[in-house]
Structure formats: C-alpha cells, structure tokens
Amino acid sequence: MNDWQQRFDRRIMRSIGMPLLKLERGDGAHVWDDEGREYLDFLAGIAVNSLGHAHPVFVEAVSRQAATLAHVSNYFTTEPALELAERLVRLSGAGEHGRAWFGNSGAEANEAAFKLARLNNSGGARTRVLALVDAFHGRTMGSLALTGKPHMREAFEPLAGGVEHIPATIEALEAAIDGTVAALIVEPIQGEAGVVELPAGYLEAARELTRRHGALLIVDEIQTGAGRTGAWFGFQHAGIEPDAITVAKGIGGGIPIGGLITFGAASDLYSKGQHGSTFGGNPLATAVANAVLGEIERAELVANAARRGPQVRERIEGLGSPLVAGTRGRGLLIGVALTRPVAGRVVEAALEHGLIVNAANDVTIRLAPPLNIGDAEIELFAERLAASLDDLVRATD
Known part of the structure; x- marks a missing residue:
C-alpha cells in the first residue's frame, strides 16, 4: 500500500473498502488524483454532483x-x-x-x-x-x-x-x-x-x-x-x-x-x-x-438529461462490444448490462483509461454523469469506455 492507503487503513473505520483513488480537485465533469492524472467522472458522486465539480454557481x-x-x-x-x-x-x-x-x-x-x-x-x-x-x-x-x-x-x-x-x-x-x-x-x-x-x-x-x-x-x-x-x-x-x-x-x-x-x-x-x-x-x-x-x-438541464441519456446509450450500444448486452434506465441514470459478471473489472479497466464509472452489481455498470454534459464529454466517454472494454475482452479471451 502507498502512503495514503496506509493512512486510510490505519484510521478510517472499516465499514467501507479501500478507495479507488485519492482525488485532489475537480472541474466540470473531470477530476484529478493526487498524482495529477485526469479522469472523466461519469458517476458524479453517485448522482450527487448535478452541475459537475467546482461549478461557479x-x-x-x-x-x-x-x-x-x-x-x-x-x-x-x-x-x-x-x-x-x-x-x-x-x-x-x-x-x-x-x-x-x-x-x-x-x-x-x-x-x-x-x-x-x-x-x-x-x-x-x-x-x-x-x-x-x-x-x-x-x-x-x-x-x-x-x-x-x-x-x-x-x-x-x-x-x-x-x-x-x-x-x-x-x-x-x-x-x-x-x-x-x-x-x-x-x-x-x-x-x-x-x-x-x-x-x-x-x-x-x-x-x-x-x-x-x-x-x-x-x-x-x-x-x-x-x-x-x-x-x-x-x-x-x-x-x-x-x-x-x-x-x-x-x-x-x-x-x-x-x-x-x-x-x-x-x-x-x-x-x-x-x-x-x-x-x-x-x-x-x-x-x-x-x-x-x-x-x-x-440552464434547462432537465431537458438536457432527457436528450443526452439516449445519446449516451446509443454510443454504448454502438460500440459493438461482446461484453455489452444492452442498456437501461432513464435520462442520465443509466445501467449498462454486461454479458459476463465482470463489472468490477470493467471499473478497474476504466480507471486505467481515465474514466470513472460504478459497478452496481456483478453484471451492471451504473452511469450518472453531471446533468450538464455535452457532445464533447459523451465522445470522450465513448472513447475511454471502448478502450476499457477492449482491454478486458483481450484479457479474458
């Protein structure tokens, strides 16, 4: 374990597991860890950060x-x-x-x-x-x-x-x-x-x-x-x-x-x-x-959620990954159904490619990005998710 993991293990109650990252700052749909690496945050604190990080408002x-x-x-x-x-x-x-x-x-x-x-x-x-x-x-x-x-x-x-x-x-x-x-x-x-x-x-x-x-x-x-x-x-x-x-x-x-x-x-x-x-x-x-x-x-972000949700789901399904069985949900609360019980490994692979998502269970990835995401964030998400899924397919074939 590195220094912050040792500190966490020593002093934080063991009611939660070891965190995936130690984050330092955020801006919009992006966050940076303690080593300066950038991640696209498509979880938003589990549907909390409606406006993303550090929004001026x-x-x-x-x-x-x-x-x-x-x-x-x-x-x-x-x-x-x-x-x-x-x-x-x-x-x-x-x-x-x-x-x-x-x-x-x-x-x-x-x-x-x-x-x-x-x-x-x-x-x-x-x-x-x-x-x-x-x-x-x-x-x-x-x-x-x-x-x-x-x-x-x-x-x-x-x-x-x-x-x-x-x-x-x-x-x-x-x-x-x-x-x-x-x-x-x-x-x-x-x-x-x-x-x-x-x-x-x-x-x-x-x-x-x-x-x-x-x-x-x-x-x-x-x-x-x-x-x-x-x-x-x-x-x-x-x-x-x-x-x-x-x-x-x-x-x-x-x-x-x-x-x-x-x-x-x-x-x-x-x-x-x-x-x-x-x-x-x-x-x-x-x-x-x-x-x-x-x-x-x-900013009419309720309408944006209604519009962007189908766009995100279409990009996921359009990847053609053998790991993706389909998508479900409504607006910007989206579940990605997997063909294998590898959701935890998808989360790990996504982090390697600078993408934050969540394993709701073994066969489902949960997405809940900020409500103000646009085309640029969705394209970057699709690019990083595709790379993550491809890595996992190669590793498991």
Missing part, C-alpha cells in the same frame, strides 16, 4: 452564504430554508398543501418518511409498511429496515418491525395490500439493484391501490430526483401524485442535504416535536441547494 453560493450564516439550529429559520421549501413544493407539484422537512442525507429523509408512515395509523390497525425486494433506502437502522437486500440487513437484525418486502410486480402488490398497510415506499428506478425500472404501469397501479386502502404512497427520489431522469422527479413520468417523496443527492449538487416533501393530507400528519435534526435545513446547505436547483432550471 455552487462555489459562489457556498462563499456568499458562509460569509453570513452557516448554522442557526431549528429554533430559528432563514430565507434560504423558506425559499428551498417553496421551490421543492413547486417543482414537485405538491400544491397548496405541500410541505418540506430538511435533514442531511437520503437515509435521514427515508427515516422521516418511515416515521410519517407510522403516523398514518389513527385507528391503530395500520401496522405494516410495504417495500420492494432489492430496494435500497439507506443504511441507518430505520432506512435499512426498508431496504430489500438481505446481505445488507442480516448483521444488524432485528431491525424495526412491520416492514414486508414484496416483488416489484402489480400482482404482488395487489396480493399484499389491505387495510392494515400504512404505506408503500418505492424507487421509480432501483439504482443500487442495477438501474432497474419499475414495470410499466406500476406507479399508476400503486397510486390507485394505496388510495383505495388508505395507505400512503411514498416515492424515494433520492437518486432519481433533481432532473436526473429527464423530469424533475421520477414519479412525474407516470403522471401521478404521491403522498410524499424523499430527496437528497442531486438537489445539493455536492453539499449534504436531504428532505421529505409531503402532498395533501400527508402534510398534516407530523406535529410539533415528533421529528427534528440539529443541522437539517441549515442556511448553508439550503442556500447552495437553491443555487443548484436554480441553475438546473436556468
């Missing part, structure tokens, strides 16, 4: 707000927090009764959503929460209870009770839901499962079934929100109105922030003192999120 917002107020606690409010709540209610279409709560991460947002589900139990009979097999909602104890991945859960059981994981089919939902269900929580695209979309018509059916049985429909938009899929939020492709959505990642463009947005009657479930966060909604994070979302609007 982001930098200016951090500098401006840090010079006035960074933290005030939730005994007080500030203009950035009010503005962000209003902005997210507007962008989500939550309407006149929409409300927002702010935390610091996606896991915290889903903890707030889990507690919201528990509050939908005025008669005492709604003790069940439905989530999906292979879902990922976070690693805290409550959000992990919602996560449908046994290998992540087993070491920490028993987890919060009452959660049932069902297959992502309309038939399974119809069989599971009744008057004892408090909520259904779903991701429009299961990113950690390999960028897997819900079946056609699933969200529409889920909305009808949850409404009929008095359950909440909660949509986890942590990875799919902030324009990533070519709409502001993934549920909007289905033309439905959920009861709540959770947000994080791309809304802050790199600063830690998460939130819960409620619609309609769900906005009245929480009462004073039932939830909170010391740092949640702080003026620094909310000011930066306002700047990031404002730039996404100004």
Whole structure:
C-alpha cells in the first residue's frame, strides 16, 4: 500500500473498502488524483454532483452564504430554508398543501418518511409498511429496515418491525395490500439493484391501490430526483401524485442535504416535536441547494438529461462490444448490462483509461454523469469506455 492507503487503513473505520483513488480537485465533469492524472467522472458522486465539480454557481453560493450564516439550529429559520421549501413544493407539484422537512442525507429523509408512515395509523390497525425486494433506502437502522437486500440487513437484525418486502410486480402488490398497510415506499428506478425500472404501469397501479386502502404512497427520489431522469422527479413520468417523496443527492449538487416533501393530507400528519435534526435545513446547505436547483432550471438541464441519456446509450450500444448486452434506465441514470459478471473489472479497466464509472452489481455498470454534459464529454466517454472494454475482452479471451 502507498502512503495514503496506509493512512486510510490505519484510521478510517472499516465499514467501507479501500478507495479507488485519492482525488485532489475537480472541474466540470473531470477530476484529478493526487498524482495529477485526469479522469472523466461519469458517476458524479453517485448522482450527487448535478452541475459537475467546482461549478461557479455552487462555489459562489457556498462563499456568499458562509460569509453570513452557516448554522442557526431549528429554533430559528432563514430565507434560504423558506425559499428551498417553496421551490421543492413547486417543482414537485405538491400544491397548496405541500410541505418540506430538511435533514442531511437520503437515509435521514427515508427515516422521516418511515416515521410519517407510522403516523398514518389513527385507528391503530395500520401496522405494516410495504417495500420492494432489492430496494435500497439507506443504511441507518430505520432506512435499512426498508431496504430489500438481505446481505445488507442480516448483521444488524432485528431491525424495526412491520416492514414486508414484496416483488416489484402489480400482482404482488395487489396480493399484499389491505387495510392494515400504512404505506408503500418505492424507487421509480432501483439504482443500487442495477438501474432497474419499475414495470410499466406500476406507479399508476400503486397510486390507485394505496388510495383505495388508505395507505400512503411514498416515492424515494433520492437518486432519481433533481432532473436526473429527464423530469424533475421520477414519479412525474407516470403522471401521478404521491403522498410524499424523499430527496437528497442531486438537489445539493455536492453539499449534504436531504428532505421529505409531503402532498395533501400527508402534510398534516407530523406535529410539533415528533421529528427534528440539529443541522437539517441549515442556511448553508439550503442556500447552495437553491443555487443548484436554480441553475438546473436556468440552464434547462432537465431537458438536457432527457436528450443526452439516449445519446449516451446509443454510443454504448454502438460500440459493438461482446461484453455489452444492452442498456437501461432513464435520462442520465443509466445501467449498462454486461454479458459476463465482470463489472468490477470493467471499473478497474476504466480507471486505467481515465474514466470513472460504478459497478452496481456483478453484471451492471451504473452511469450518472453531471446533468450538464455535452457532445464533447459523451465522445470522450465513448472513447475511454471502448478502450476499457477492449482491454478486458483481450484479457479474458
């Protein structure tokens, strides 16, 4: 191990593996490591850096707000927090009764959503929460209870009770839901499962079934929100109105922030003192999120994601690599299906060619580049991915 790897191994908790690189700086869709080598970043902090690295709007917002107020606690409010709540209610279409709560991460947002589900139990009979097999909602104890991945859960059981994981089919939902269900929580695209979309018509059916049985429909938009899929939020492709959505990642463009947005009657479930966060909604994070979302609007980056996603997928499929079985996803959340379980080796080969991508599982590469990528970045991506795949084909033949 080199010096920084030894330092990491000695002092960082072993809950994560050895990092791939030690990065020093970034600019747009590019980053540089501690040896000065450049990489094209087509992961963007796992769908976080919506504007890329060191975008002037982001930098200016951090500098401006840090010079006035960074933290005030939730005994007080500030203009950035009010503005962000209003902005997210507007962008989500939550309407006149929409409300927002702010935390610091996606896991915290889903903890707030889990507690919201528990509050939908005025008669005492709604003790069940439905989530999906292979879902990922976070690693805290409550959000992990919602996560449908046994290998992540087993070491920490028993987890919060009452959660049932069902297959992502309309038939399974119809069989599971009744008057004892408090909520259904779903991701429009299961990113950690390999960028897997819900079946056609699933969200529409889920909305009808949850409404009929008095359950909440909660949509986890942590990875799919902030324009990533070519709409502001993934549920909007289905033309439905959920009861709540959770947000994080791309809304802050790199600063830690998460939130819960409620619609309609769900906005009245929480009462004073039932939830909170010391740092949640702080003026620094909310000011930066306002700047990031404002730039996404100004530069029409939601439309850019819708346009560039198919372009990226066409370039991948046009490479003709025997390792590529196809692509899936929506907008700039893309899964590359592989013909062999070599995703980890693809990531390693890509790094050798100056490209950052992610192995969602053994047979899927996940892409989530900045929303403002253009032709030049896409061509460079295709060139470096082709070289990476060619190297791996030669090595395995």
